[in-house]
Every structure is written in C-alpha cells, then in structure tokens.
Amino acid sequence: MEFFKRRKQIVENLDRLGYIKYPAVKRAMLKVKREYFVSQETRFSSYIDMPLPIPGGVTISAPHMHAVFLSALKLKPGDKVLEIGSGSGILLAYIKEIVGERGKVIGIEYLPETYEFAKDNLKKAGYDKKVHLILGDGSNGLPEEAPFDKIISSASCKEVPKSWTDQLKAGGILVTPMGPSDGYQELIYIEKINSGRLIKKKLGGVVFVELKGKYGWK
Numbered sequence: 001m002e003f004f005k006r007r008k009q010i011v012e013n014l015d016r017l018g019y020i021k022y023p024a025v026k027r028a029m030l031k032v033k034r035e036y037f038v039s040q041e042t043r044f045s046s047y048i049d050m051p052l053p054i055p056g057g058v059t060i061s062a063p064h065m066h067a068v069f070l071s072a073l074k075l076k077p078g079d080k081v082l083e084i085g086s087g088s089g090i091l092l093a094y095i096k097e098i099v100g101e102r103g104k105v106i107g108i109e110y111l112p113e114t115y116e117f118a119k120d121n122l123k124k125a126g127y128d129k130k131v132h133l134i135l136g137d138g139s140n141g142l143p144e145e146a147p148f149d150k151i152i153s154s155a156s157c158k159e160v161p162k163s164w165t166d167q168l169k170a171g172g173i174l175v176t177p178m179g180p181s182d183g184y185q186e187l188i189y190i191e192k193i194n195s196g197r198l199i200k201k202k203l204g205g206v207v208f209v210e211l212k213g214k215y216g217w218k
Contacts, residue, residue, distance in 0.1 A: 003035045006047035014049075014067045021071035028097035029067065034060075036125040037090040056114030058209050060088040061154070065206070070094055072175045072189055072203060073150045078102040082148045082167070084138035084176075085109065085155035085211065089118030092131040095152075105131040106145060108138030110155075110212040139213030141167045148172060155211040156185050163215070168192045177208040180217070 011020070011029045020026050035046040038060055042052045051059040061069075069091065075081070075098040083091055086107030096105045109115040115135040122128045134142070139161060141151065146167035153164070153176035160176060168174055172192045179185035187203040210217040 003033065003046065007034065010047045010049060010063055014064055017064075019064045019067035019071070022074075024075065024098045025067060025070045025094075028070065028094045029063070031097055032090065032093045033125055034063070034090060037088040037093075037121045054088050054114065055117045056111040058087055058111070058114055060090060061208075066091060066094065068187070068203065069152060069154075069175060070098070072187075073152060073173055075099055075150060079149040080104045080145075080147075081106070081150045081152070082138075082142055082145070083107040084141070084151070084153040084164075085209070086118050086133060087114060087154055089121045089125075089127075089131075089133065091152065091154065092118075092133065093122065093125055093127045096127060096130050106142060107131065107133045108136050108142060109133065110135075110137060137213035139211055139215035143167060150174070151176075153177070153211065154208065155216070156181065156206075156208040157211045157215075158217055160188065160190065161215045165190065165192060165198060170194045170196065175203075177206045181208075181210045 014020050038046050038052050050062050054060050077100040079099045081095050086109045092105050092107045141163045147169040149172050151174045156177040174190040177185050178188050185206050187206045189201040191199045
C-alpha cells in the first residue's frame with residue numbers, strides 16, 4: 001500500500017507539471033509497479049524522481065524521463081513498438097499497457113547482466129509473457145520484425161542509424177537521445193511522413209548511457 005501511495009503521488013505530480021501529455025500514459029504509470037524494476041537495495045527509493053543504478057553499470061531513468069518518452073511516442077492501441085537498450089524493462093511494461101493486447105512490444109538489451117535483470121523484473125511484474133525481450137545488438141534495429149509504428153532508444157547514439165528510420169512505418173515515430181556521455185546530449189523526435197521524409201525536433205537536454213554495438217559508439 002505504501003508503494004501505491006508513493007506511485008500515485010509522483011504520477012499526479014508529473015501530470016500537474018505537464019510531463020504527462022496523454023491519459024493513457026498516466027494510467028500506465030499508475031498501474032506498472034516501478035518497485036519491481038529497481039535493484040533490491042534501492043527499492044525504497046523507487047518513487048523518488050531520480051535515476052537509480054541497476055546491474056550492468058547502467059541506470060533506470062527518473063520517472064519524469066519515462067513520462068517524457070512515453071508522451072513523445074504518441075502510442076496508440078495496436079502499435080508495434082521496438083525499444084533499443086531496454087535496461088530495467090520498465091518501459092516495455094508501460095508501453096504494453098498503452099498499446100494493449102493487439103499491440104506488440106519488443107525490447108533488445110546489449111548487456112547480458114542487464115538483460116537477465118530485466119527478464120527477472122518483467123516476470124515479477126507479470127509482463128514476461130506479454131512482451132518480447134531479446135539479448136543482442138539493437139544498434140541495427142531488428143530488421144526481421146520491421147516495420148514498426150514506434151521505435152525508442154534508451155541509449156544515446158552519435159547519429160541516428162539509417163536502419164532505424166528505414167524500419168519505421170510511414171507515419172511512424174522514433175525517439176532517441178543523441179550525443180556522447182561526456183558531453184551535451186539532446187532528446188530527438190523523428191516522424192516519418194507518408195512520403196518517407198523525416199521531420200525532426202529537439203525535445204531538450206538529457207543524460208543517457210551511450211549506444212553499444214556495431215553502429216554504436218566505438
């Protein structure tokens with residue numbers, strides 16, 4: 001009950017501050033239990049609005065950052081979504097809540113230790129049969145499952161791989177941080193219009209780990 005109260009309090013606060021743009025995002029963030037996606041040592045800090053360390057030398061993002069990502073994606077029921085760098089696994093759970101039974105949610109995690117952590121978290125939270133999590137290199141997207149309505153990267157690229165935008169459907173949206181971990185990073189929104197042209201917008205400064213893999217940072 002204590003975790004529910006904390007979850008409700010932070011989600012209401014994020015909504016009031018304007019981080020949450022759609023009712024479906026709010027419902028998902030109220031339902032998914034963040035305390036299942038953090039390390040045992042930081043469980044009682046689950047609903048503090050800050051990133052927390054998880055296995056693999058990476059972090060689970062602050063709740064406000066998840067609200068920004070989820071709102072920027074403009075998710076709809078039935079969407080097919082790919083997340084690159086799934087980390088704790090929590091965004092996969094949030095996204096599944098929004099896209100519903102008809103939607104398909106796939107995550108790729110590069111680090112074995114983090115992958116195992118996410119797999120355990122999704123099982124504890126009841127999403128292991130609802131989403132697909134793959135251990136592998138997401139820097140080339142997932143061509144065998146393309147095209148996607150939405151693609152999200154939770155790792156910062158130096159330039160957006162062409163394979164990611166190629167794997168977007170017309171009308172699809174891609175959201176990714178861009179920039180080095182030791183420099184300025186920007187959250188980038190890309191929409192692929194029906195002609196195939198890409199519309200890009202900057203959504204503000206962020207801090208994320210660098211993308212690993214063949215098309216990641218060397």
